[in-house]
Amino acid sequence: MADTEEVSDLERWAAAAAWSRRPVLDPLETMMWRSERHPARSATSCTVILLDREPDWERFRNAHEWGTSLVRRLRQRVLDPALPTTAPVWVDDAHFSLDYHLRRRPVGGSGSIDDVLEVARELALRPFDRSRPLWEGVLVTGLDGGGAAHVLKIHHALTDSAGTVQLLSLLQSHTRQHTPDKPVVALDEEQPTTDALQLARDGLRDGLAAAPVRALQGLRAGLSAALRPQTVLAETLRYGASVRRLAAAPPAPNSPLLADRDGRSWRFLALSCSLSELRAAGRVGGGTLHDAFVAALAGGLHRYHAVHGVDLEQVPVRLRVSLDRAEDPMGGLRFAGAMIAAPSGIEDPADRIAAVRGELLSLHTERALDAVRAFAPVVGLLPADVGAAVLGLGVTADASASTMQGPTRATYMAGARVEGIYPFGSLPGVAVAATLLAHVDQACIGVNVDERAVRDTDVLQACLQEGLDEVAALAR
Incomplete structure (x- = not known):
């Protein structure tokens, strides 16, 4: 077993080193980079990693020092040409300082998970310095019970949420002890100097x-x-x-409760349930983990509307459809967005999962799922407002949902065991953006809420958790 794990680590490190070999932003990355309007049209994601104890700071910092030498992209910044005659390129940041990108601070408050989420929200809403590498990390200490949290903010020009999970895996091991003999990566020769002109x-x-x-x-x-x-x-x-x-009006009427939103005021919520139960519930309904998650989200939104006296039979939900292939390298943006009418009004959770499954299967027959990527080479050369308009096409859903795979067994960061990993995406024109990360046997769900659309976020959180519990109960 030890030999197998060692080979696996070596292969993983080699793949990570190859992440930075492509010096030019691809057309979709270029379009997102040039048309970003943070925070309303943000390309920023944030991940919260809960730890059972405070890791040794020097060991924690050294792990990031090693990681940024392995993945050169983490020491590079984006250089845009003075005129859009070509795509932006990645260049080494001659003034890279790990201490700028990695910091630590006490959590404040009572040390609860809500206090950590507030730190993450503040970090996520702060715009990136676009003249530096596009990531920031904060080790949050002093959590109730002696725990800690690592909050990582990253720009989609560097990678998407799934790539962030891959990146984090490089800094994690399967033991509390220090991992010796990790490869020391010598950075390639410096790139030829260039400037925007x-x-x-x-x-x-x-x-x-x-x-x-x-x-x-x-x-x-x-x-x-x-x-x-x-x-x-x-x-x-x-x-x-x-x-x-795919670009037409939403497949279901928009909710009157969630109509007033602008994407500028974020609120982070963290939910969880048994991963094995949620996956088994998907099978009960003839679907998958993702189908069960979307059905639970729809059920939770139905409960929230019922509290306010609104009958929500269907809700337009934007889904992240993965375009990953086995041969794809680490990093990059490999997903498309599509909408379904999630059947929130179906009372029986198994029937709701089956209905969601039918909606999702119909998406795979769509030839234009990757249309934005197809048009990106042209749009990326047009004024930034055009790119923002293209990215906004079809984004009239009330909620978004995506799932991704995380570690399947216990992992550690600088001696601290990872207790949970909660991903938080931006708000792509929706009121509620929910992302599930499968971590060991826990479904860790990060929810980004537009506070202008949802004033009573505590009520929403309770309703969403009830929706999860209702679906997971199918397994029992």
């Missing part, structure tokens, strides 16, 4: 040089289409119909 000139030069090749490729594509016009026309029409469906 030179990058713009190089992009213009390369674009002019590549124009004849692109013209020839376009001519070949046109000739190929001319040889099979009916097939091309049919494919185009099917793709266009899929785009219209």
Whole structure:
């Protein structure tokens, strides 16, 4: 077993080192970077890792020092050309200081999880310094019972929430003891120096040089289409119909309770339940863990509306559809968004899971799931407001939901055992954004709430927890 774990660690570290080999932001990353409007249209995610004790600070800091040497991207910043003639690139931050990006502070208050979430909320709402590497971490100490928490904020230009979990895995081990003989990674030779003006000139030069090749490729594509016009026309029409469906009005009426929102006032909530029970509940309803989670979220929102005298039969929910492939490297943005009408009014939780399953299966027939990525190369060169408008297309849901896999067995950070990992995404135009991370046998659910839309967040939290418990009870 020890040999297997050692090989696994070596493979994981090698994959992490390869994370930083792509020097240029891809089209989707470019569009998100240039069109971000924090916090209303934010590309920031935040993760809260609860620890059973306060880790040794020097060991904790050294682990991050080693991690940033392994993943060079964590020591790099984004350089945008003076004119949008090309994509932004990653360049080494000549003034990188770990002490700027990694800090520690006492939790304050009573030391509860709510106090930790307040620290995380404040950190997440603070904009990044876009001239520095796009991550910040805070070790929060003094929790009730002697625990601690690590709060990590990261920008989607660097990686998405799933990539953040991969990144955190590099800093975790399966024992409290120090892991010896970790590879010492020598950073590559420094990159050639450049600036925004030179990058713009190089992009213009390369674009002019590549124009004849692109013209020839376009001519070949046109000739190929001319040889099979009916097939091309049919494919185009099917793709266009899929785009219209995905960008159309929400599949269910929006809630009048959640209509007044602007995405600027965040509130973090943490929920949890048994992972094995929630997964088993999904099977009872003929679905998956993700189906059970969406059904629980819909049930919780139905309860919340009932408190306010509103009958919510369906709720438009935006889902994160993974586009990961086995051969994909660590990091990057590999997901698409799509909406369903979550059947919140179905009383029986097993029937609700089955209905959610049917809605999700219909999404996989959509050809244009990745349409935003397809249009990104062009949109990324247009004014930033255009990119913001494209990213906002179809974002008229009341809630969003996503799931991701975390560690399957106990892990430690600098000698402190990880008790739970709670991910918090931004609010992509929704009132409630819920993310489930599977951690050992615990479903850790981070919920970001638009406080302008939900004034009684305590009531919402109680209703969402009841929705989770109701679905999980199917396993019992």
